[in-house]
């Protein structure tokens with residue numbers, strides 16, 4: 001008995017192979033089998049996707065699934081269901097769980113849970129340092145063998161330059177990319193938003209954008225020094241993007257991601273929302289010049305991909321004074337629709353570029369299966385409906401958490417179908 | 431029917447107010463001030479209204495001022511301070527507020543160390559909220575009482591030149607005063623060592639780190655307190671140098687107008703932000719400020735709780 005699924009009549013866009021045409025896509029036993037003008041069903045289950053856009057599955061390089069340890073915020077089951085409903089076929093799970101994913105045993109436990117309960121693929125990211133404390137290297141070799149696809153101490157910056165240097169060097173031995181959350185810790189101390197006129201008016205302590213760019217500059221120089229592979233998590237300032245751009249021009253192995261929230265919102269929202277804690281995140285929402293710098297980066301390639309930094313928190317973590325609230329927003333169920341409406345329909349980037357940013361490039365950055373619809377590739381497919389209008393309703397999220405600043409936004413364009421390994425993981429209205 | 435003079439349900443800050451709203455509070459305070467000179471300082475304006483003073487930071491002056499205002503207007507009031515309540519047992523601001531709501535208070539007066547705490551209560555409670563100081567954000571009744579004092583002594587606010595000098599970075603008083611004075615047409619100059627000047631504030635008012643420049647020709651000088659924890663926070667090297675470069679001395683006061691007024695939200699650090707001779711000099715309006723503080727808080731209570739019916 002073979003698994004055969006035929007997506008018929010869609011517009012297929014596969015930027016990695018410069019495909020943009022009306023084609024039928026046949027998936028057999030978890031792989032792409034045929035991509036042709038017309039493919040006969042021959043016993044395959046047929047889904048009519050005419051009027052829809054068929055792309056290689058979207059991959060989120062930056063997800064917090066919270067399991068193990070903070071299952072009150074999210075679990076692998078709920079987080080991957082949110083991913084599927086948001087059009088993602090794979091998520092990279094950040095290691096700042098409790099305990100931190102800093103050894104092979106924890107990595108294996110995450111993968112076992114994902115195999116049991118996961119709606120989409122889960123690629124674990126291991127810690128850079130033991131317990132993400134920034135002091136001693138974690139066991140990259142063992143974690144790589146167990147299934148980690150990168151290392152990161154996300155949530156905490158690697159404060160010591162020497163530690164970061166060692167990580168970039170040691171990771172080379174296992175072809176692992178080091179993902180850094182760039183934040184100079186002494187400049188960000190006690191901050192709950194971006195430093196600037198808005199923070200001044202609100203009386204909130206701010207973290208200057210320079211605190212991020214300093215670390216991006218440092219890391220790019222260290223990647224140059226060591227030849228290691230560096231990926232900048234959630235770049236939020238124009239200066240960070242510029243540092244990456246200059247590094248790339250010199251041939252440094254550096255890539256960067258930006259989140260929809262930093263691409264679409266600014267610190268002004270903290271003021272207009274009157275201290276709504278769903279605007280609190282780290283890095284914080286920045287100034288308009290920074291937002292423009294990120295968009296420019298998407299257009300010229302300095303920014304390689306869009307990642308969600310999906311960071312679920314309970315109501316209790318957020319329903320407190322602004323200073324006391326947890327950092328982070330959920331993003332898996334809003335990212336794709338936001339990008340379709342506010343980046344593509346708004347004319348800032350093409351649809352092809354968006355697919356590159358959400359699929360082709362994330363797969364390439366970490367060397368993950370997927371990111372292409374070439375025959376033989378993993379049968380991970382995201383189908384988009386560019387005309388569906390909907391209102392973001394946090395009450396209907398699959399995620400356990402509701403902490404989003406986008407509630408109530410009306411968006412045009414949304415995921416329609418998410419296929420993982422040749423099987424439907426989620427479908428709108430299915 | 432005309433729009434009410436003060437159309438807001440809360441007093442969360444000066445920033446959202448229009449000049450006419452500020453005018454209404456000051457005029458009401460002026461009218462109510464007379465009550466404080468009577469032998470029996472009590473009117474029934476807010477009889478049957480319940481006010482809770484919820485103070486998460488020690489503040490004898492502000493709390494006493496609100497309590498007196500509440501008594502004079504015959505409101506039933508209750509004060510809760512951190513040292514005497516469950517606040518210290520780890521109860522959250524939201525829990526406390528929800529518990530208080532069971533008493534169905536008409537108003538909560540809140541002092542809290544977190545900026546935005548008053549907005550937070552306003553979002554989650556039914557009562558009218560008066561911000562009695564939230565973090566480094568705003569302290570609206572302090573600005574209103576300063577304005578009342580200035581208006582009484584100078585006859586106007588419009589066109590006055592006012593220097594605000596000291597730790598602007600951490601000061602909610604500076605922010606509220608800046609909003610209020612700017613809205614009322616005064617010309618404000620901010621002065622602080624650059625380490626204590628908040629980024630971006632130059633979009634709201636001219637700034638300088640030279641106190642001589644700030645006070646020159648000033649009608650009023652508002653001194654901000656250097657708090658103990660800032661003295662060791664690495665913002666400036668020594669208290670001696672702070673006083674020498676940024677302190678208000680007799681010599682510097684002479685650069686201002688002859689009839690300059692000096693306001694200080696107290697308590698003062700003599701020999702740090704202000705020299706003793708200046709603190710004890712003829713420019714001080716501290717006693718006015720105490721009386722005006724009560725009058726302004728009476729006005730706020732009255733406009734938020736009784737004004738609509740009275741008008």
Ligand SMILES: [Zn+2]
Nearest residue numbers: 154155181233
């Ligand atoms: Zn991070």
